[in-house]
Structure formats: C-alpha cells, structure tokens
Amino acid sequence: MQKYNIFTKYHSVCITNQPLKTLNVDDKQIIECDKNNFLQIPFLSLLEEKPNKKSIIVYVADIDASIVFLHVIKSYVFVQAAGGLVRNHNNQLLFIFRNRKWDLPKGHREVGEEIDQTALREVREECGLNDLEIVSQLGITYHTYYMNGRHELKETHWYNMKTSEMELIAQKEEGIEKAEWIGKDKIDEVVADCFLSLRDLLDNTELF
Numbered sequence: 001m002q003k004y005n006i007f008t009k010y011h012s013v014c015i016t017n018q019p020l021k022t023l024n025v026d027d028k029q030i031i032e033c034d035k036n037n038f039l040q041i042p043f044l045s046l047l048e049e050k051p052n053k054k055s056i057i058v059y060v061a062d063i064d065a066s067i068v069f070l071h072v073i074k075s076y077v078f079v080q081a082a083g084g085l086v087r088n089h090n091n092q093l094l095f096i097f098r099n100r101k102w103d104l105p106k107g108h109r110e111v112g113e114e115i116d117q118t119a120l121r122e123v124r125e126e127c128g129l130n131d132l133e134i135v136s137q138l139g140i141t142y143h144t145y146y147m148n149g150r151h152e153l154k155e156t157h158w159y160n161m162k163t164s165e166m167e168l169i170a171q172k173e174e175g176i177e178k179a180e181w182i183g184k185d186k187i188d189e190v191v192a193d194c195f196l197s198l199r200d201l202l203d204n205t206e207l208f
Contacts, residue, residue: 082119128169
C-alpha cells in the first residue's frame with residue numbers, strides 16, 4: 001500500500017491506494033480518482049494554504065499512487081532537505097525553536113551531496129554538534145509553501161541520530177532562537193507545537 005501525505009500550514013492532502021476503511025476519515029473530504037480522471041483533479045487548489053480547511057484523502061482506485069504523486073510534484077518547484085532526531089546519552093531529544101514553532105534541525109540538500117550527509121551537516125551547523133552518528137532512517141515528510149514568488153514542495157528525509165555531546169549552540173543567523181534537549185516530561189507539549197508535517201511523523205514514532 002502507498003500513502004503520500006502532503007502538508008500545508010493548516011491541512012493535508014493524502015494520496016493513497018490504501019482502503020478507506022483502514023484510514024481515519026473523520027472530518028476529512030474524500031476524493032476518489034482513477035487512471036481516467038486523476039489529471040483533472042485541481043491539486044493546486046486542494047493544497048491552497050487556507051485556515052480551517054479540511055484535510056483531504058485522494059483515494060486512487062486502479063493505478064499506482066506514486067503516478068498521481070509525481071503528477072502533483074510537476075506543479076511545484078521540488079526541493080529536497082534532510083535533518084535528524086538526535087538523542088543524547090540521557091535519552092533526551094534535540095529540538096530547535098524557529099518561526100514561533102518547535103522543529104527538528106534540518107536544511108536543504110546541496111548539489112552533489114548524499115542526502116544522509118545533508119542531514120548530518122545541517123544538524124551540526126544548526127546546533128553546534130560535532131560528534132554525531134546516524135542510527136537509522138526515520139521517515140520522509142512532504143510540505144508545500146509559497147516563497148520568493150514561487151510554490152515549492154519540499155521532500156525532507158529524516159534520520160534517527162545519537163551524540164555524546166550535551167552543549168548546544170543555536171545557529172542564530174538561520175533564525176533559530178534556541179536549541180534544547182527535551183525529555184519525556186515535556187515531549188507532548190513540544191510535539192503539539194510543531195508544524196503539521198513533523199507532528200504527523202513524530203506522532204507515529206515511539207520517542208521514549
């Protein structure tokens with residue numbers, strides 16, 4: 001089964017061939033499509049960033065859901081990024097605070113760079129860590145936004161990481177107000193104040 005969740009600031013559009021009865025469809029708009037009509041679905045309009053907009057499930061009946069997803073990508077400037085969920089030896093998790101939201105350190109992929117190396121570089125730069133190791137893949141998120149006169153769709157690759165270091169140095173020039181180690185006692189509060197795409201990833205991850 002395939003499922004691609006594309007998030008805006010306020011809602012999501014899920015493109016999937018997973019049976020609807022297995023999904024949480026409460027308070028969501030359902031759109032069914034097939035190989036004959038998916039090109040007519042107004043995805044730019046569905047992904048328009050508006051408050052109080054319902055999340056949408058696009059159920060794909062008889063073709064690969066990836067075909068529909070690739071069709072959506074063509075309408076955007078596609079960019080790739082990577083970042084990490086870093087754990088220290090006290091079993092605390094690293095979060096940053098930027099743009100009035102809690103987030104994980106991440107950044108854009110540079111030309112010729114392997115995506116896992118992007119993740120390591122960005123975490124090092126944004127939080128001042130040197131001893132950093134990738135443990136495993138965590139997942140991929142997708143979100144759209146309007147920036148510098150163009151609509152972008154960002155694919156972010158996330159990795160579980162570990163470090164022996166405790167001192168954090170927030171990269172102020174990147175708009176990061178603070179970097180903090182978050183324990184189990186505060187994690188629910190922090191995750192609730194993340195952007196929707198990251199919140200979805202973390203809600204489906206066993207953090208502690």
